[in-house]
Each structure stands twice: as structure tokens, then as C-alpha cells.
Amino acid sequence: MIAHVVIWPILLPLVSAIVLMFFWNQSKIQRYITVLGHGITLLASFWLAMRTYSGDILTLNAGSWSAPYGIVFVADALSGSLVLLASLAAFCVGLFSVVSIGQGRASFGYFPILQFLLMGLNGSFLAGDIFNLYVWFEVIIISSFVLITLGSEKAQLEGAIKYVTMNLLASVIFLTGIAMLYGLLGSLNLADLSLKISQSEDNGLINTAAVLLLVGFGIKSAIFPMYFWLPASYHTPPAAVSAIFGGLLTKVGVYAMIRVFSLLFIDDPFIRGILIVLAVSSMVVGAMGALVQQNIRKIFSFLIISHIGFMIAGLGMFSTIAVIGMVFYLFHDIIVKTNAFMISGLIYKLRGSFRLENLGGMYNRYPYLSIMFALALFSLVGTPPLSGFWPKLFLLKASFNDLNWWIIGGIIAASFLTLIAIIKIWLAAFWKKHPNYAEAKKRIVWYDLPKIQKFTILLPIAILTFVSLYLGLNASRVVEICQLVADQITQPSVYIDAVLSNPVNQP
């Protein structure tokens, strides 16, 4: 049982989802089971993450078929941390959904689908086989399709058309890349592929496969110039759905890119050059897009694009310091983006609008809440000592080591533009006087909610703000973990040995 800890974060959401489906029409019971299921998954993920932090790479050969012939699940420090963060974010979103998701959506299976989404996320973080990764991606996208269209409002359907098209296209491109790799090298196991690529001579076709994978993952993680679907769709579903999408779905694309490129293609200067160009463009274009928007959720959507660029820049530089910065940024971004979208949902609950021109007076009315929001929003910018500051410091240090002026300029410009966008939200939603409060108050349901429900909405935001503060204030511990991750990522031989030399696990 204990040896199977690797697969628990995948199985537990599946079990919860199945249990939830037995209570299809009893949404009140579903709400309790959701929190319970996410809580148990979180505990299992925490255990898994703690075991990976000892430096071991845990593997599990499915059906006891030893790698590279069978499907293998691998948990190194990166996978372990991401599983932990995904489970944490999903737990908070689950808690947030308990009150914020209405009866209509709950009775069409919102809660089971949320569990399936978490299963897909954890599965793709733990997959050690590229086709298995593809299958987990499909689990994620089919769940996300349901979540984004549940409710069938006009805006949702319009957004979903774009979202669905681009994700299906990305899957086909990813599948084409896998087909080429299999045709060239005859393997699907990532560790085995890594060995075979380093021995192969045929660089032209392998580069083609690499670029196909780059485009596939690039669409999923919304990097420049493949990001247009994201701001067109992420603001249409309920805030809880936006939160889990914004926090985790694009990061899966980034994770896949880190895993595949660090193991397979990173030695190639051609690929690294492309990555750096895409990264700097994403940073600057995303942040500039955020400046013109008036809808809070669209501002956050564009900031996702901008901040994905920071991680891709770290991958493009690929020195130890750059990887530490990239991984730290990934951790920070999952927490902060999930929190930012939940905060936008809470602002909607308190003020009845997502649009900046209809908001105002938050600071006057809710000073303590506003301070908490400020902590979350300004860690997005990277104000020291909040959590966004440290990864940017590492990334800047790495780019100064490489003397890559494009990345230095991109990081500074994007951070500055992010600051302006956040200040814009702060001024309009918190400091400005509310334009027409008497009119807006009629639409706001917040005041009628019982105390326990208000608490349930505030608790997940408080948890994530606390975690974000922890990441910032206890950065030395996080940097230790990132250092471990960086050591494992920059030396693929560690991963390869762990996967291929593993004897078939004990029953």
C-alpha cells in the first residue's frame, strides 16, 4: 500500500468522483463529500510531496510491467510539489464552490467533474510516459470543457467554442509529435526517449517533433502568439471555475514543456532560442494586454499570459539559477493566480460586477479584507518580501549571468506593467468611490448569506493568501526545494536511472 503512494493522488479524486455520482440529485451531500474528498487528496499529496523532498525519485510500474515496456508513474520533487499545489488549489476551489456554485450547476455534475479535473491534473504531473501524458491531457480538457460550458450562458458558449477548438487542435498537434517520436525512436517512455535521442543522429526530424510538441504545449499554456483563446474564454464561467483554470490548466502546459524539453530537447540551441523569443514576447504582450482591459477577470487572464513568459524564459536559459527561479515562479503562480480569480469572485459577490467602472469603495467598507486582497494582488507583482519577488530575483540573476538583455528588459518591463495593471484594479475597485451603490446593492446577495457561508467563501482565500505569504517569508525553505528540483531537472541522468533501473515493485 505504502509503495503505491505515487498513484494515490490520482485514485482518490477518481473514487471521490464516483462516490459523488451516487448522490447525483442531492447537491447538499455532494458539497460535503467534495470538501472531504479534496481534503483526503490533499493529505495524500502532502505525504507524497514530503517523500519526494528527501531526494528520492519514486516510481510505480503499472501492472508490474517494468519500464520502458509498461506505463510508469514517476514522482520526482517537481511532480511531487506540483501535485501538492494542485491538490491545495483544488481543495480551496472546492471549498469556494460549496457556496458560490448554485443549485443549477451542481445538479448537472459540477462537483464530480471538478474531481475528474483534479485527477487529470495529478495524473499528468505523475505520468512518466509521453502517451500517458497525452491521455491525462485529454482527461483534463474534457473535464474543463464541461466546466466551462456548464450553465450555457451566451458568453460561456461563445468562449467555449474558442477554448474547445484551440484545445482540440493542440491535442492533435501533440499527438502528431508523439507519432513522429515513436516512428523515429520506437519508444514512448520519457526516460527511454531521452537516452535514445542523445544517441540518435537524425536531428532534423527530431527538431520537427520538438517544434510540434512546443506548439501543442504552447497552445495549452497560452504563450505568445497562441494565447488568444485564453482571454476570450477564462472570464465567462463562474469565478470558482476561472480560479482552477487560471491557476492550474495553463501550468500543466508549462509543466509538460519543462518535463519534455528538459529531458529530450534542451541541448539544442535552436529550441532554446525559440523558447526565449516566445518567453519575452509573452511577458510584454500579455502585460500590455492587461493594461487596456476593464474587466477584472480579463486583466488577470492577460496577466496569466505575461507570467507564463517568466517560466518559459527560465526554461530557455536553463542554468541552475534560472531553473530555481522558474520552479519557484511556477509554485508562486499556481497559488496566486487561483487566489486572484477567487478574489475577483468575492468582489463580484460583494459589489455585483466584474467591471472596474461599476466598482469602488471596497477599502472604505471592508478595510481588513482589502488588506488581505492587497497582499495577494501585490505578490502577483513581486513586491518584496511577498512571494513573487524571489523567483523574479533568481530569473534576473540568471539572465545577468547569461547577459541576455532581452530577458532582463522583458522581466523588468513586464513586472512594471503588471504593477500598473494591479494599481489600476486597486484604484478602481478599492479606493474610488462607488459610482452608484444604491442601485448596485439590489443585485448583491452577500448580505443575505448566513455567517457560515460567508466564512466558507473567505476561508479558501485566506488559506491561499497565507500560503503565498509563507512562500515569500520562508523563501529559504522553498529555495531549498527548488534547488533539489533544479538538480534533478538539469541532470536528466538521475531521472533516467530512477525510472529504468527500478526493479518491478513489490506487491
Add this chain to the structure above:
Amino acid sequence: MEILLAMTIGLLYAAGIFLILRRSMVRLIIGLILLGNGANLLIFLLGRISKGKPPIIPEESKVFLDAYADPIPQALILTAIVISFGLQAYAIILVKRAYRVVKTDDIEEMITTDEI
């Protein structure tokens, strides 16, 4: 046979991408279906084509005596077909719902979510 398959795959990809770039939602879906089929055929082709060599060890021997067909691409295609079947069924229903709500088949008119 390889040449013929390669040309078919190329044609499917080209037609798929052409249809995705059209403005009608129905063509968009057909384009995605063609692309998916193209990818499946590509896996099939890249797994090498062989005739009448099933990957089954004869009862009297312990190992394969001859070259045999690679079973993995077929397993991959089977998985990919099932997945794409589900996704396409979903996409068709989505298009139908979107048509009913937005009352147009033209993607260019679905720009309300892109407005500032």
C-alpha cells in the same frame, strides 16, 4: 502502400487545417475530425506497415521467430480514436447549443467575449 498512406495523411491534414480556417462552425468541426483521423493514420504509418505478421508467439516456441507487427501503435490509435470520438461528440453538441443561443453559424460574429 506507404506513399499512398503518406499522401492521404497529408491531404487529411491540409483539408483539416483549411476547414478550421473557414468561418462556419460546422466546417470547423469537420476540420477537427479530419485532423484527428490524419493523426491516427500517421501513428499507424509510423509504426511500420507489415502484412500478416501478428505479434503472437507460436505455441511450440518461446520467442518470436520472425519479424512481427508492432502492436503498440494499434493500441495507441485505439485509445486516440476513443478519446477523439468523445471529444467530437461533445464538440458537435456544443456547436448545436451555441447555434441555438447565438443564432449564427458564423464564428466572426462571436466576438462579444473579446470586447474590452
